[in-house]
Amino acid sequence: QKEVEQNSGPLSVPEGAIASLNCTYSDRGSQSFFWYRQYSGKSPELIMSIYSNGDKEDGRFTAQLNKASQYVSLLIRDSQPSDSATYLCAVTPNSGNTPLVFGKGTRLSVIA
């Protein structure tokens, strides 16, 4: 059973702080890792993808992957109230034809 684990939260951070979201996965053969943001009542929006060990930065977002520890994280710098949402970690073994395995999501609340 492939599993993706996330702390459900809520994670509360003050505006301007760094929000750190964590995710672990059980399938050691996983190759592709994604972070999606989902606002209440909306569908998920892809914000980051990472495929190799290390850090990947895109604006205020940094994804970190450690395959040896089966761990992927998302850092959000200078958090804004508009970042308040549920963040979903998703993992897939190989190609895009394989369904994503989602974590249950971490609810982030950025306090102004």
Add this chain to the structure above:
Amino acid sequence: GAVVSQHPSWVICKSGTSVKIECRSLDFQATTMFWYRQFPKQSLMLMATSNEGSKATYEQGVEKDKFLINHASLTLSTLTVTSAHPEDSSFYICSATGTSGSWEQYFGPGTRLTVT
């Protein structure tokens, strides 16, 4: 790029009727589309995987005769909820992955179904 649309965005139907939801990839060819369902305050649940030109693969517990999926072209997949009941009321979301070699999946905006 990588835009996925769904139609309708919301629908209300009476119990016992059927509802069709369309999922389109607007700027890429989608070899595979996925259908999800999400109940309030719950996580996404994968219903089925749809490959163009072949039968959909349904997840365990999803009734294939109730949730009919057709993926007739590289840009369109449809989900038909047959003989809908109030317990089928949910948020239905499709996602698509393309032929470009990207492994990323892009989600449509979702369809909110209410069965009265």
